[in-house]
Amino acid sequence: MNGSFYQCLLGQEFDRLPLALQRLHGGRGITRATGCLDVESDATWLGRILTRLLGLPELEKNVQVRLTVESDRNGERWERWFGDRRFISRQERRGDMFIESFGVLAIGFELVASEAGLRFVQQRTWWLGIPWPRPLGPRVEALEAPATDGWEVDIRLALPLWGPLLRYHGIMRQE
Numbered sequence: 001m002n003g004s005f006y007q008c009l010l011g012q013e014f015d016r017l018p019l020a021l022q023r024l025h026g027g028r029g030i031t032r033a034t035g036c037l038d039v040e041s042d043a044t045w046l047g048r049i050l051t052r053l054l055g056l057p058e059l060e061k062n063v064q065v066r067l068t069v070e071s072d073r074n075g076e077r078w079e080r081w082f083g084d085r086r087f088i089s090r091q092e093r094r095g096d097m098f099i100e101s102f103g104v105l106a107i108g109f110e111l112v113a114s115e116a117g118l119r120f121v122q123q124r125t126w127w128l129g130i131p132w133p134r135p136l137g138p139r140v141e142a143l144e145a146p147a148t149d150g151w152e153v154d155i156r157l158a159l160p161l162w163g164p165l166l167r168y169h170g171i172m173r174q175e
């Protein structure tokens with residue numbers, strides 16, 4: 001495999017990304033970043049309980065976030081610390097699709113690179129390895145965009161019948 005995991009996924013489209021995102025996604029080995037994000041929710045009390053059970057970040061403004069990305073030839077392991085709460089995912093490729101796995105849940109995305117940033121467009125969902133019907137699965141919207149001294153992240157999670165569950169957004173800076 002030539003290039004980083006994301007370079008292989010995006011091919012020539014990788015060069016369209018803003019420099020901050022090329023630095024983040026162009027590395028091999030270990031990459032670290034820090035930032036300050038807002039974790040918000042319009043969820044009902046039941047939705048907030050579900051958020052906690054899924055191990056998602058706690059609601060908090062200006063939470064300090066640490067990110068460690070470990071790249072290998074098969075993908076990347078993302079370890080995020082929202083304050084003292086850890087959230088881990090694994091990113092890999094299945095065919096032409098980018099997959100991010102969180103324990104028993106895996107979500108497939110199409111990656112759309114442009115000068116404006118990187119959009120993750122959800123395509124599929126698997127629960128315990130079984131394809132999940134789109135109307136019943138979680139909906140994830142994710143965007144990384146350039147910022148003055150780093151990059152902005154904006155992640156939104158919603159569930160059918162529940163509506164919006166969680167959003168986290170803010171600025172990250174590579175160390």
